[in-house]
Amino acid sequence: MELDLNEYLPEGKGAVDAVVTVTATGDDGEGGTGRSANVSEVLVIDASGSMHGAKFGQAREAAKVALAGLRPGTRFAVVQGTESATLVYPRDGTLAYARPDTTAEAVLALRQMHTGGGTAIGSWLRKANELLRDADGIRHVTLLTDGLNEWETDEDLQRAIDGARGVFQCDCRGVGTDWSPDQLRSIADPLLGTVDIVVDPRDLAADFAAIMAQLMGRSNNQVVLRVWTPRGARLGYFKQVYPDVVDLTNPDGDAEPSTSDYLTGAWGRESRGYQLRVAITPGAVGEEVLAARVSLVVDGDVVDRALVRAIWTDDLELSTRVSHLVGHYTGMTAMSSAIQQGLRARRAGDDARAQEELGAATALAAAAGATDTLDLLAKVVTIEDAATGRVRLLPRVSLADEMTLDTRSTRTTPVRRIQPPHA
Amino acid sequence: MTTLDCWRCGHPSLDTDAFCESCGSPLVTATARRAEQTTGSAAAVSDVGLRRERNEDAFALASSAGRTTLVVCDGVASTPSAGTAASLAARTVLATLTNEEGARVRHPAEVARRLRDALAVAQRVVSDLALTDPDTSPVDADESREGAPSTTCVAAVVTGSSVQVVSLGDSRAYWLPDSGEQRLLTIDDSEAGAGLSGTSTGAGGATPLSRRLTRWIGADDTGTPPRVHLLDVDAPGVLLLCSDGLWQYFDGPGALSELLTTAAPPDIEPLDLARRLVAAAVSAGGGDNITAAVLPLRPSPVAVEG
Numbered sequence: 001m002e003l004d005l006n007e008y009l010p011e012g013k014g015a016v017d018a019v020v021t022v023t024a025t026g027d028d029g030e031g032g033t034g035r036s037a038n039v040s041e042v043l044v045i046d047a048s049g050s051m052h053g054a055k056f057g058q059a060r061e062a063a064k065v066a067l068a069g070l071r072p073g074t075r076f077a078v079v080q081g082t083e084s085a086t087l088v089y090p091r092d093g094t095l096a097y098a099r100p101d102t103t104a105e106a107v108l109a110l111r112q113m114h115t116g117g118g119t120a121i122g123s124w125l126r127k128a129n130e131l132l133r134d135a136d137g138i139r140h141v142t143l144l145t146d147g148l149n150e151w152e153t154d155e156d157l158q159r160a161i162d163g164a165r166g167v168f169q170c171d172c173r174g175v176g177t178d179w180s181p182d183q184l185r186s187i188a189d190p191l192l193g194t195v196d197i198v199v200d201p202r203d204l205a206a207d208f209a210a211i212m213a214q215l216m217g218r219s220n221n222q223v224v225l226r227v228w229t230p231r232g233a234r235l236g237y238f239k240q241v242y243p244d245v246v247d248l249t250n251p252d253g254d255a256e257p258s259t260s261d262y263l264t265g266a267w268g269r270e271s272r273g274y275q276l277r278v279a280i281t282p283g284a285v286g287e288e289v290l291a292a293r294v295s296l297v298v299d300g301d302v303v304d305r306a307l308v309r310a311i312w313t314d315d316l317e318l319s320t321r322v323s324h325l326v327g328h329y330t331g332m333t334a335m336s337s338a339i340q341q342g343l344r345a346r347r348a349g350d351d352a353r354a355q356e357e358l359g360a361a362t363a364l365a366a367a368a369g370a371t372d373t374l375d376l377l378a379k380v381v382t383i384e385d386a387a388t389g390r391v392r393l394l395p396r397v398s399l400a401d402e403m404t405l406d407t408r409s410t411r412t413t414p415v416r417r418i419q420p421p422h423a
Numbered sequence: 424m425t426t427l428d429c430w431r432c433g434h435p436s437l438d439t440d441a442f443c444e445s446c447g448s449p450l451v452t453a454t455a456r457r458a459e460q461t462t463g464s465a466a467a468v469s470d471v472g473l474r475r476e477r478n479e480d481a482f483a484l485a486s487s488a489g490r491t492t493l494v495v496c497d498g499v500a501s502t503p504s505a506g507t508a509a510s511l512a513a514r515t516v517l518a519t520l521t522n523e524e525g526a527r528v529r530h531p532a533e534v535a536r537r538l539r540d541a542l543a544v545a546q547r548v549v550s551d552l553a554l555t556d557p558d559t560s561p562v563d564a565d566e567s568r569e570g571a572p573s574t575t576c577v578a579a580v581v582t583g584s585s586v587q588v589v590s591l592g593d594s595r596a597y598w599l600p601d602s603g604e605q606r607l608l609t610i611d612d613s614e615a616g617a618g619l620s621g622t623s624t625g626a627g628g629a630t631p632l633s634r635r636l637t638r639w640i641g642a643d644d645t646g647t648p649p650r651v652h653l654l655d656v657d658a659p660g661v662l663l664l665c666s667d668g669l670w671q672y673f674d675g676p677g678a679l680s681e682l683l684t685t686a687a688p689p690d691i692e693p694l695d696l697a698r699r700l701v702a703a704a705v706s707a708g709g710g711d712n713i714t715a716a717v718l719p720l721r722p723s724p725v726a727v728e729g
Contacts, residue, residue: 230447231432257445288449288458290442307442313456 001296003306004325008318014282015236016291018308019325020274022225024267037220037266038137040075040095041212042128042168043067045088045113046145046175047080052115055175058201059144060110062208066142067106069212070098077131078106081143082117083151085127095131118151121187122160125170129160132168137220138266139168141191142211144204146176149183161190169193169265171211174407175201177399181407182340189246192265197407199400218266224297225262225274233280233291238262241329242273244410245336261297271414275329276308283312325415328368332412335364335373339409343380343402346393355381355393361409363389370413376405459694462486465493466693467716468701472668473709479506480666480714481574483517491581492520493716497594497666499573499639508552508572512545512640516578519544531587534580535651538589542576542640542649549574550642573641577609577664584722586654586662592639593667594714596652597679600660601689605680608652612638634667661696662718668711669704693717 005018043066045059063078070076075095078088087093089109096102124143132139149157164170170191172184175198184195198204229235238260240246250260264272278291292308313319342357358381365373366386374386379401381391434445442449449458456471456478464486471478479498485491496513498505519525519541528537553571575592588596590609593616598606610616615633638646656662661683673679686699700715 230443231445233447257447284459285457290447290449293442311456315456318456 001294001304001306003294003308004323005308006319006321006323006326007309007311008313008315008321009282009310010316010319011285011312011314012282013312013319014280016278016280016308016310017323017326017330018276018278018292018306019241019323019329020225020276020294020306021242021271021325022264022274022296023271024219024223024269037218038073038075038135039071039215039218040132040135040137040139041066041070041215042077042079042095042131042141044079044081044085044124044128044141044143046082046119046147047086047113047115047117048082048119048145048147049116050147050178055146055201056113056115058204059175060113062144062204063110064107065205066208066212067098067103069209069216070103071216072098074098074216075135076106078110079124079127079131080113081119081121081124081145083120083123084117085124087127088113093131095135119145119147119149120151120156121145121149121183122152122157125157125160125164125187128170129164129167138215138218140215140266141168141170141193142208143170143172143187145172145174145179145184147178148180157187161187165190166263171195173198173204173207174403175199175204177403181403184407185410192263194244195407195410197400197404199404214268215266217268219268220266221298222300223264223267225264226259226295226297226302227262227276228259228293228295229257229278230280230290231257233278235260235292236277236279238274238276239333240272241275241333242271242412242414244412245333246410248274273325273329273412273414275326275333278308278310280310283310285312285314287312328415329412331364331368332370335361335368335370336409336412338364339373339377339405343406343409346380346402351393355391358393359389359391361389362386362391368413368415372411372413373408376401376408380405458482459698460484461692461694462491464693465491465716465718466697467493467495467714468694468697469712469714470701470705470709472705472711472713475500475712477506478712479509480668480712481506481509481513482664482714482716483513484716485517485521487521488526489582490526491718492517492579493581493662493664493718494520494576494578495594495664495666495714495716496577496640497575497592497668497712497714499575499592499636499641501568502570502573502641503568504552504572505568505574508549508574508641511552512549512574512576515545515548516541516576520578520580529582531585531653534582534587535589535653538578538580538587538651539648541578542589542591545576545640546644549640553642571642573639573643575612575636575666576640579662579664579718581662581718581720584656584720586656586720588652588654588664589649591644591649592636593634595665595667595670597663597665597670598654598656598660599663599680599683600658603658603660605677606654608654610650612636612649656720656722659721660719662720663700664716665700666712666714668709668713669700669715671711672704672707693719 002021089106090096171193172188188195237249288311291310294306296304338357338361346354384390432446436444458469467482483494494513496509498509575594577590577594579588593611596608704713
């Protein structure tokens with residue numbers, strides 16, 4: 001676990017910003033047993049009327065590829081989602097063990113699926129919850145949809161999401177351009193999963209294969225980030241900032257010394273970045289205080305700690321220094337929000353605002369070296385000068401390009417350390 | 424693991440991270456460029472000075488149940504992780520003197536033994552630093568530094584009018600009475616140290632060689648437990664513990680007493696007093712880290728039985 005911050009604050013400032021980078025070394029770090037975790041996987045395939053045709057054929061093909069990617073012994077089920085959720089395989093409401101015969105049976109069952117009806121994603125999540133609730137090991141859902149949650153209220157969906165928190169992780173995929181990135185993010189963020197767009201249904205199979213490969217590489221440690229703040233301080237926010245931006249802030253901070261636990265889901269061999277801001281009563285010049293402590297808790301044991309200190313100084317050279325990582329991820333978070341604001345304004349017909357926001361996003365992406373995001377922006381605006389954010393809205397933009405930019409607006413680029421942290 | 428009462432809010436905290444578990448205040452000064460602390464009756468200030476990159480001095484203070492404990496440590500700059508050694512030693516000595524067992528000790532002879540024990544515990548803890556794998560420990564990667572992490576240490580326990588002091592190295596304790604001669608309470612463990620006890624000398628001419636340390640807290644120290652110095656205060660004055668960053672500029676006879684009368688009005692708050700002493704050393708050159716811990720004492724006519 002690595003900590004990056006400028007602990008020196010000018011007189012009167014009451015906020016400390018820090019980035020914590022957590023790197024999991026994978027199996028080797030846990031004694032090298034190489035033993036894979038138990039995994040339970042539920043595939044949820046949208047079978048609403050709009051999926052009819054080639055799209056549905058490709059979705060079935062992708063489900064077949066996903067089944068092939070299950071390690072023998074993995075428990076699984078396939079659910080078809082319409083205005084309700086129906087078991088495709090197995091039909092008895094349990095999870096099957098992945099073996100050659102069961103996956104072959106599941107593939108047969110996939111062929112018998114039909115499209116028709118509406119979309120009620122909350123009911124799909126509730127069905128997955130029933131199936132996975134009592135399973136041990138890693139519990140995961142892959143959810144594929146092509147539309148909006150129209151057949152139930154937002155409250156129904158929210159209740160289903162809340163019920164699934166801590167039960168399973170959910171990666172969401174939207175196929176085509178008739179679904180809402182905001183809606184899928186509202187499902188995937190609390191369920192510690194990802195959202196992505198698959199514009200061309202033919203790309204679904206490769207995407208599902210990648211999801212399964214990543215899932216099979218994860219270990220089953222219960223990894224929690226525990227954030228302590230002292231009396232008189234408040235956690236302003238706690239966000240994941242790499243590989244994508246997810247606001248995890250737990251709103252119930254108070255004036256007492258408080259400790260909040262943040263579930264992080266299953267980890268493979270990967271790095272994740274988290275950014276926090278602590279609001280704290282400013283101290284006198286020369287005073288030092290522990291503004292927060294971030295503990296990495298694996299299976300109930302604290303394995304590492306990072307101390308976020310604040311030291312008030314009248315030395316401007318010290319207090320004006322900005323931590324490299326804090327600056328980088330603050331910029332990327334602002335970029336993500338500017339893209340979403342800009343696209344929202346564009347949809348609402350407010351072109352002036354859209355141009356302003358997308359220009360700001362372009363400048364931030366350029367400053368952070370986020371070339372992938374710049375490429376996506378270039379399909380929505382003409383970039384005249386990336387560094388200053390001078391852009392013009394393109395008169396015609398394909399819906400697919402716009403949605404791809406929206407969906408991937410939360411992705412961040414890692415930063416290469418230019419200099420070692422201040423000792 | 425020991426428990427320390429936070430000097431600011433009183434919350435008892437495990438010193439896992441050396442910060443209070445309730446209000447986040449540092450339980451001892453770490454190697455901040457400048458650190459200040461007051462317990463009300465006593466105060467300490469440490470400053471990086473003008474010439475050094477880092478502040479490798481440390482102090483620790485506590486007052487409770489009529490007893491005040493003060494510790495000043497000065498990391499030996501020629502050794503690696505000197506600041507860590509100083510901070511660790513200050514924390515350890517304070518913890519040993521103020522933990523449940525330390526606080527129970529009342530008889531002067533037991534207090535003296537406890538002071539020696541506290542330095543012995545710090546010796547062990549700081550010696551262990553030398554065993555830490557340099558690749559995994561957060562030490563400064565300064566290759567010009569050699570040997571085991573080391574620090575000086577001066578510690579005082581004051582109960583009523585009774586002052587007991589112990590030291591290793593060349594950090595000092597002085598008694599500065601409001602009227603009368605200043606008294607140096609410690610003997611420097613340096614090549615020039617032997618003649619210094621009891622009176623101030625005009626040792627402004629001490630050469631760098633003669634100030635070389637002969638004892639310290641750290642893995643390479645060899646020697647017997649240091650002597651504990653006793654003083655029964657019978658007149659008002661100030662107890663001062665300091666690193667050589669302060670006393671090197673005020674080593675002449677009566678120089679510290681003079682500084683006190685010119686720089687500090689009577690009845691000055693302890694924290695202001697410590698700040699002014701440190702400021703005077705900065706003005707005089709600030710060549711080294713400067714740390715001063717002060718405790719004004721006003722012995723009452725009827726001494727409190729300790």
